[in-house]
Amino acid sequence: MKLSQSLSQTSKTVAHDTDSINAKLLTQAGFVKKEAAGVYSYLPFGRRVLAKIEGIIREEMNAIGGQEILMPALTPLENWKKTGRDNVEIAFKPTEKTVLGWSHEEIITPLAKQRVKSYRDLPFAAYQIQTKFRNEPRAKSGLLRGREFLMKDLYSFHTTQEDLAEYYERAKQSYFKVFERCGLKSFLVAAGGGDFTENISHEFQVLTEAGEDRIKICEKCELGWNVELNISKCEKCGGELRETKGSEVGNIFDLGTKYSDAFDLNFANKEGKQQKVLMGCYGIGVSRLVATIAEVWNDEKGLIWPESVAPFQIHLISLGKDEDVKKEAERIYKKLRERNVEVLFDERNCGAGEKFADADLIGIPLRIVVSSKTLEKGGMEIKKRNSEKVKIVKADEILKK
């Protein structure tokens, strides 16, 4: 992508009422544009980061047997009446008979009912990555709490509590992997079930001051509890708890038979008798992850994307009007693209300072500079975003890799 033509553009200033570090940096660097409170457009840079995160999530969900599906955003009110969640205040009601989906148990359960007749049809798991709508009384903190946000929701269906528990554990491990691959250390935190279940749920929290949740983490075993549970000592090892703030990037629930009761989701067991299906649900806030990564990975100059989720791998800069420089930079750009390297090419006619400042702001992991100086030294300069070291390398050496 050539920066001069990109819809993503950097800005020296940001609206005075921008409310958080993630909103400020992501807006200034051209990843997102705010449309209304808690409602954002994703510009090319932002969309690319989302795609990277989605890719990681897909791989991990597929690895635990999740089948990807896509359910509608517009959902029948009738379904919500069956579970009694039709009066939840956060639901948008675009028409008399529909609700914008703020979760999808009410859709997936009837969907599963159509498929499941016998214990032979179980277990299975299905997930989607889709926009959720929740009419937050107070949207805030940039992408951390929106009224519309991208979420991955996985649902699992089982014949026994043991099987559900086993899958729940696999999902847990899979979640740790997802967050680790996104460059984040996450903590497992026990919490209440909210509108989803009466059972205890587990949150995945990333420690950051921008986070909205107050949690207590055990200094020994790193297990955590949401403060809403009023725990004073670690229940597992008796260790001291440290209170801190976290951003809840994931949440998993043992739903029991709450939804299979509401929709009569049964299966015939080996004796031919009808039994209720047991369910689990597992969410990841995809757009919240973007914000959380931005909150964790930044410095005074801008964003610092972990390689796995960076919008591009290389930020290529050409300096000056020298024709040889321009030609060489173009050549490198072409070669990199031929090798399917994701590269952002800053070929604008502006000062060096501006280009460097923008590169730091956007935060792509590797910066390559081509200028008359580097050509004199026989190549191009490379520098990592998270390091001050620069070195000159021959263009063709890099291109071979």
Add this chain to the structure above:
RNA sequence: CGGGGUGUGGCGCAGUUGGUAGCGCGCGUGGUUUGGGACCACGAGGCCGGAGGUUCGAGCCCUCUCACCCCGACCA
């Protein structure tokens, strides 16, 4: 949803007792620059969030309304 605050070119702001809307950044054109947000010249762009009202006259005063931000309550 309660309490508080803010709305003036794309962004940041100024606008005196009510009297023809300004500045900086950004943007366009021309030129000089080019290794950490350069400079000169010329230029485009706003009926001041919206609706009523007071007044000869409203960005400014009054009423209502909307949007956004902050503190709570609530929450992936």
